Amino acid sequence: xxxxxxxxxxxxxxxxxxxxxKEVEDPRTVIFVKGTHTGEVVNGVFKDLxxxxxPHAVAFNKKNVIHPFxxxxxxxxxxxxxxxxxxxxxxxxxxxxKNDASMFVVGQTTKKRPNGxxxxxxxxxxxxxxxxxxxxxxKAMADFKTPKSTPGNKPLLHFASELFDTHPRFxxxxxxxxxxxxxxxxxxxxxxxxxxxxxxxxxxxxxxxNDATSMSLLPSTYSADSVHANPLAAVASASFIAxxxxxxxxxxxxxxxxxxxxxxxxxxxxxxxxxxxxxxxVELVPMGPALDLVLRRAQAPDSDMLKLAxxxxxxxxxxxxxxxxxxxxxxxxxxxxxxxxxxxxxxxxLSKLKGRRMKGLQEERPGKKQRxxxxxxxxxxxxx
Amino acid sequence: xxxxxxxxAQKAKQQNVTVEKETPLEIDAGHLMVSDLNPIDEESYxxxxxxxxxxxxxxGTQALLAALFSLPTSKSADGPLAQLPPRxxxxxxxxxxxxxxxxxxWERFAAAKGISHVKRDKKEWDEERQEWVxxxxxxxxxxxxxxxxxxxxxxxxxPDHNPQLAxxxxxxxxxxxxxxxxxxxLARASGSSASGPSSRKAELEKSIATTRxxxxxxxxFDRKLDGEKKLRGVKRKFDPAERSVVDEQxxxxxxxxxxxxxxxxxxxxxxxxxxxxxxxRKAIRFASKGKGAASMAGGETRGKSSFAxxxxxxxx
Numbered sequence: 171x172x173x174x175x176x177x178x179x180x181x182x183x184x185x186x187x188x189x190x191x192k193e194v195e196d197p198r199t200v201i202f203v204k205g206t207h208t209g210e211v212v213n214g215v216f217k218d219l220x221x222x223x224x225p226h227a228v229a230f231n232k233k234n235v236i237h238p239f240x241x242x243x244x245x246x247x248x249x250x251x252x253x254x255x256x257x258x259x260x261x262x263x264x265x266x267x268k269n270d271a272s273m274f275v276v277g278q279t280t281k282k283r284p285n286g287x288x289x290x291x292x293x294x295x296x297x298x299x300x301x302x303x304x305x306x307x308x309k310a311m312a313d314f315k316t317p318k319s320t321p322g323n324k325p326l327l328h329f330a331s332e333l334f335d336t337h338p339r340f341x342x343x344x345x346x347x348x349x350x351x352x353x354x355x356x357x358x359x360x361x362x363x364x365x366x367x368x369x370x371x372x373x374x375x376x377x378x379x380n381d382a383t384s385m386s387l388l389p390s391t392y393s394a395d396s397v398h399a400n401p402l403a404a405v406a407s408a409s410f411i412a413x414x415x416x417x418x419x420x421x422x423x424x425x426x427x428x429x430x431x432x433x434x435x436x437x438x439x440x441x442x443x444x445x446x447x448x449x450x451x452v453e454l455v456p457m458g459p460a461l462d463l464v465l466r467r468a469q470a471p472d473s474d475m476l477k478l479a480x481x482x483x484x485x486x487x488x489x490x491x492x493x494x495x496x497x498x499x500x501x502x503x504x505x506x507x508x509x510x511x512x513x514x515x516x517x518x519x520l521s522k523l524k525g526r527r528m529k530g531l532q533e534e535r536p537g538k539k540q541r542x543x544x545x546x547x548x549x550x551x552x553x554x
Numbered sequence: 555x556x557x558x559x560x561x562x563a564q565k566a567k568q569q570n571v572t573v574e575k576e577t578p579l580e581i582d583a584g585h586l587m588v589s590d591l592n593p594i595d596e597e598s599y600x601x602x603x604x605x606x607x608x609x610x611x612x613x614g615t616q617a618l619l620a621a622l623f624s625l626p627t628s629k630s631a632d633g634p635l636a637q638l639p640p641r642x643x644x645x646x647x648x649x650x651x652x653x654x655x656x657x658x659x660w661e662r663f664a665a666a667k668g669i670s671h672v673k674r675d676k677k678e679w680d681e682e683r684q685e686w687v688x689x690x691x692x693x694x695x696x697x698x699x700x701x702x703x704x705x706x707x708x709x710x711x712x713p714d715h716n717p718q719l720a721x722x723x724x725x726x727x728x729x730x731x732x733x734x735x736x737x738x739x740l741a742r743a744s745g746s747s748a749s750g751p752s753s754r755k756a757e758l759e760k761s762i763a764t765t766r767x768x769x770x771x772x773x774x775f776d777r778k779l780d781g782e783k784k785l786r787g788v789k790r791k792f793d794p795a796e797r798s799v800v801d802e803q804x805x806x807x808x809x810x811x812x813x814x815x816x817x818x819x820x821x822x823x824x825x826x827x828x829x830x831x832x833x834x835r836k837a838i839r840f841a842s843k844g845k846g847a848a849s850m851a852g853g854e855t856r857g858k859s860s861f862a863x864x865x866x867x868x869x870x
Binding site for chain 2: 190191192193195198272291292293294298324325326327328329330331332334335345348349352355356357358359360361362363364367369371372373374375402431434436438440442445446447448449450451452453454456460471476478479480481482483
C-alpha cells in the first residue's frame with residue numbers, strides 16, 4: 171500500500187537503510203492514536219506515557235476512527251464480503267509502515283468500555299497481538315510534585331505477583347508491558363544512571379482463580395524454564411476474546427474480567443543511600459503517573475507468526491565461548507576464563523611403547539641380580 | 555581485639571541491603587527486570603495501597619540493585635559501567651530476521667586473501683600544499699585536473715588534446731565501471747534464476763528460432779545451414795474434404811459453443827460503455843489517423859510520430 175521509495179540522495183538512502191531489519195533491534199517506536207471519543211483521563215494518560223517513552227514515541231494529533239478489535243466481531247456477521255482484514259487493521263499497518271513504528275496505544279472511551287486503551291504490537295508490518303485495558307484511578311505526573319527522571323533513561327522494571335508467571339493473560343500483559351517500557355538493548359549500563367523504576371503489581375489473587383487452577387489454562391508442555399525462552403507460547407494457544415469464548419463452567423469464571431485482579435502501575439525515582447557495603451540502600455520517591463488498569467479484551471498472537479517473531483539470530487563464536495548456546499561436549503571455560511577442550515585418545519598400552527635405550531633404565535639381567543645379593547651379604551658383615 | 559562487634563556492625567549493614575522473601579526474586583539483569591513471584595499480601599494491600607506498592611517496589615529494586623552491583627564492571631569516563639549478561643526473557647522481534655547477504659566478489663577475494671577493511675577518511679594530508687584536502691567532494695583531489703585553470707601538457711602532444719576532458723572522461727569511466735560491478739553484485743545476490751552464461755545462451759537460441767520462422771513461408775522452404783538445430787513446430791493438420799454429416803455437425807456446434815463461452819479468444823458483442831455510447835478506442839483511432847493517442851499529445855512525441863503506435867503504422 172505504501173509506495174516503494176527509490177532513494178535519490180545519499181541522505182534518503184541512509185534513512186531507508188536505517189529501516190532495514192537488524193540483528194539487534196532498536197527500541198519499539200510507539201504511536202499514540204486517539205479514537206473518536208477520548209476524554210480527560212485518556213488524554214492525560216497518553217501525555218504521561220509519552221513522556222516516559224520519549225524519544226521513541228509519536229503522537230497523532232487528530233482523532234481517528236479506529237477500532238482494533240472490530241475484525242473479530244465483523245467477520246462473523248459479514249460472510250459474503252471478501253474483506254480479509256478490517257480497515258482498522260489496515261490503518262494500523264499503514265501507519266506502522268509510514269512511521270517505522272511497531273507498537274500502538276489506541277485510546278477510546280465508550281459507554282460500555284470507559285477509558286479504554288489498547289496496546290497493539292506489530293511484527294513484520296502485521297498485527298501480532300493486542301491487549302485492551304481500562305483505566306481506573308489515574309493520577310497525573312504533574313500531580314506528583316517531585317523531581318522526575320531524565321527522559322530517555324532506561325527504566326528498571328519490577329513485576330510483582332505470581333500470576334505473571336502462571337496465568338496466560340498476565341504472561342501476555344507482562345510481555346507487552348516490557349516491550350512498551352523497555353528502552354534500548356544495551357550490553358553495559360552506568361550504575362549511577364539507574365534513575366527510575368516502573369513497578370507493575372497486581373491485586374491479591376482472588377480465590378476463584380486459585381480454585382479454577384489457572385494451570386489448567388496452560389498447555390501441558392509448560393514448564394518454568396520454557397517460560398522465559400518463549401513466554402508467549404503458552405499464551406498463543408489460548409485465545410481470550412471474552413465475548414467469543416464458549417462458556418464452560420470453570421474457564422468462564424476465570425476469564426470473566428471482573429474476577430481478574432487489577433493491575434497497578436507506579437513509577438518511582440530511586441534514591442541511592444550509602445550503606446556500609448558496596449551495594450547502596452535504595453529508597454523510592456513516587457514520580458510518575460499512577461495507573462490502575464483492569465484487563466478487558468485481548469487478542470493472542472497467531473502461533474505461526476509468533477514462531478517467526480521469536481526466531482533468534484545464530485549465536486556468534488564469542489557468545490559460545492562465553493558459555494551460551496547448546497552445551498558443546500568436551501569444551502569448557504575453566505576458572506581462568508580460558509576455553510579448554512579435551513581430546514580423547516584411545517587407551518594406550520605404555521608397556522608396548524618403544525622408547526630410546528638408556529643404559530641406566532634397562533632391566534637388570536638375571537646374572538647381575540645374583541651378584542648383588544652376594545654383595546649385600548658382605549656388606550652386612552662389614553657393618554658389624 | 556574485639557572483632558565481633560565490628561563483624562556484627564558489618565552484618566547489620568549487610569542486612570540493610572538484603573531482601574528476604576519466601577520465593578527468591580527472579581532477576582533478569584539483561585532487561586533490568588526483577589520479578590517477584592510471591593503472592594500478594596492481602597492485609598497490607600487492603601490497609602494502605604500506596605504504601606504496600608511502594609514497599610513491594612522498594613524490595614524488588616533493592617534485590618535488583620544488589621544483582622547489578624555484583625556484575626563485572628568496566629571503567630569509563632562517566633563512572634563504572636556494569637557489563638550486563640545476555641537476556642533470559644525473550645521478547646518478540648519487530649521485524650523479521652535480516653537475510654544474510656551473500657558476499658560480493660571483492661568480499662570473497664578479501665576473505666580468501668585475509669585482507670581486512672581499512673576505513674579511510676574524507677580528508678587526506680597533501681604534502682605539496684601542506685594542508686588537509688578532500689579526497690572527493692567539494693574541491694576534491696579527484697577533480698583537481700578538471701578544475702584547475704592551467705595544466706601542463708607534453709611538448710609532442712596532439713593539438714586537439716584537452717587534458718580537462720581527458721581527466722573527466724577517465725573519472726566517468728571509473729564511475730561507470732563501479733556501477734557495472736555493483737549491478738553485477740546485486741544480480742548475483744538476488745540469485746538470478748538461471749546462471750549467467752546458460753541463460754544468455756537460452757535467450758540467443760530463442761531469438762534464432764524466431765528469426766528462422768520469420769520468413770514469408772514461415773521457415774518451411776528455407777535451406778537449412780550446417781549446425782542449425784531442427785526446428786520444432788506444430789505440423790498443420792488438414793481434415794479430409796469429405797466428412798460425415800455427424801462430424802460436421804459436431805464441429806459446428808463446438809465452434810458456436812466456444813463463441814458463446816467466456817474464452818478470451820473470441821471477441822463477442824462490443825464492450826458495454828459506462829457513459830454514453832462513445833467507443834473511445836475507435837474515436838482515438840479516427841482522430842489520430844491511426845497513430846494512437848500518444849501522437850495526439852503533441853510536444854516531444856512529435857519526433858516519434860513516424861514510428862507510430864497506430865495499427866496502420868506511419869504510412870498514411
